[in-house]
Amino acid sequence: MSSTSNLFQLLCVSVSFLCLLHCSNATVLRKVLLQDAVKKGAVCLDGSAPGYYFRTGNRAPNNWIIHLEGGGWCFNEDDCVSRSKTNLGSSKNWADNLTVSGLLSDDCTVNPHYCSWSMVFIGYCDGACFAGNVDAPVNWKGTSLHFRGFKILEAVLNAILTAGGDKIEQVLLTGCSGNKL
Numbered sequence: 001m002s003s004t005s006n007l008f009q010l011l012c013v014s015v016s017f018l019c020l021l022h023c024s025n026a027t028v029l030r031k032v033l034l035q036d037a038v039k040k041g042a043v044c045l046d047g048s049a050p051g052y053y054f055r056t057g058n059r060a061p062n063n064w065i066i067h068l069e070g071g072g073w074c075f076n077e078d079d080c081v082s083r084s085k086t087n088l089g090s091s092k093n094w095a096d097n098l099t100v101s102g103l104l105s106d107d108c109t110v111n112p113h114y115c116s117w118s119m120v121f122i123g124y125c126d127g128a129c130f131a132g133n134v135d136a137p138v139n140w141k142g143t144s145l146h147f148r149g150f151k152i153l154e155a156v157l158n159a160i161l162t163a164g165g166d167k168i169e170q171v172l173l174t175g176c177s178g179n180k181l
Contacts, residue, residue, distance in 0.1 A: 026099045026100065026101045026105070027055065027099070027100050027101060027104060027105045027106045027107070027119070028055070028097045028098070028099055028100075029053035029054055029055045029097065029098045029099075029100060029104070029119055029121055030053060030054060030055070030096065030097055031051060031052075031053055031094055031095065031096050031097065031098065032051055032052055032053070032054055032159070033049045033050075033051040033091060033094075034049055034050050034051055034052075034155050034156065034159055035049050037049060037050055037151075037152070037155035037159070040151065040155065041135065041148055041151050042148055042151035042152045042154065042155035043146045043148050043151075043152075044084075044089060044090050044091050044125035044126060044146065044148075044152070045074075045080060045083060045084040045089035045090065045125060045126055045127050045145055045146055045147070046084040046085070046089055046090040046092070046125075046144075046145075046146070047137070047144060047146050048090045048091045048092050048125070049091055050091060050123065050125060050152040050155060050156065051091050051094065051123050051156075052120050052121060052122045052123060052156050052159075052160075053097075053098040053100075053119075053120070053121040053123070054118070054119065054120055054121075055106065055118065055119045056118050057116050057117045057118040057119070058106065058116050059116035060116040060117050060118075061117075061118050062118075062167045062168055062169040062170075063114075063116075063117040063118065063168075063169055063170040063171075064117060064118045064119075064120060064160075064168055064170070064171050064172070065103065065104060065114055065117050065118070065119050065120065065171075065172045065174060066120045066122065066157075066160070066171060066172070066173050066174070067103070067104060067119070067120065067121045067122065067173075067174045067175060067176075068122050068124065068130065068153075068173075068174070068175035068176075069121060069122060069123055069124035069175075069176065070124065070175060070176030070177025071088040071124045071177055072088075072177055073127060073128060073129065074089070074127035074128070077138070077140040077141075077145070078140075078141075079127075080127050080140070080145050081140055081141065081143045081145065083127050084127075084143065084145060087123075087125070088124060088125060088127070089125055089126075089127055090125060091123060091125055094123060098121060100119070100121060103174060104119050104121065106119075114172065117170075117172075120156075120160060122152075122153070122156050125152070126146075126147065126148060126149030126152055127147070127149075128147060128149050129149065130149035130150060130152060130153040131149050131150060132146075132147030132148055132149040132150060133147070133148065133149075133150040133151065134146075134147040134148070
């Protein structure tokens with residue numbers, strides 16, 4: 001991986017971190033891995049199951065913030081192989097809980113407009129801003145890479161709808177770094 005690529009990836013991760021963690025008050029979201037999505041081809045760069053972190057809103061559970069995690073891109077096959085061994089390319093080492101703040105905080109002194117909304121933080125593990133849609137894995141130097149970001153996003157949104165999101169009244173879609181909209 002080139003030093004420019006390393007610097008860019010570090011900058012993207014830093015910006016992503018600052019997007020959510022700019023306040024001291026924190027909220028905990030729980031991990032949901034979508035093992036069934038693997039059968040439909042929705043997998044992280046390394047082939048692991050995609051997922052998201054979630055918290056049900058306390059006073060406005062039918063209003064949702066859906067946040068797409070940032071983290072830059074992988075720019076070539078070597079970058080993607082390296083990324084596939086991190087939390088931005090694999091869900092294998094994702095924590096069971098994710099601590100967030102700012103826009104995803106449930107503290108109304110920090111986040112007065114959205115503190116009572118349901119929160120979804122979609123883990124970014126495909127390396128291409130949820131845009132990949134390549135059916136066959138790409139084999140590079142003995143490593144299989146899966147570019148299935150679109151299928152990941154589709155699987156997460158379907159899981160949300162199945163889990164009660166069919167009653168959604170309002171949605172705020174956000175993202176950081178490569179996934180800002």
